[in-house]
Amino acid sequence: MISYEIFLKSIVDIKNFVNVVNTYDFDIDLESGRYTIDAKSIMGIFSLDLSKPINMHVHSDDAEKIEADLQSYITKALESEENE
DSSP states (O other), rough: EEEEEEOSSSHHOOOOOHHHHTTTTSSEEEEEETEEEEETTTTHHTTTTSSSSSEEOOOOSSHHHHHHTTTTTTEEEEEEOOTT
């Protein structure tokens, strides 16, 4: 699993983000506070506090392409959690 901190600034950002993540066949989760939702769910994203950065967890060891596709939303890479 590879994790990033992302920031979605507008409705257009959310729509484009969901369109990109839906092209991948592995799981991608978004975590904000105590809530974790499927990144492929536009309704789930709107349930999060979008005024703050969100943690994105990519459940794949090869995330170079998705990182390039989502570069405009990624604010920083997070350290991987080995216990997952």
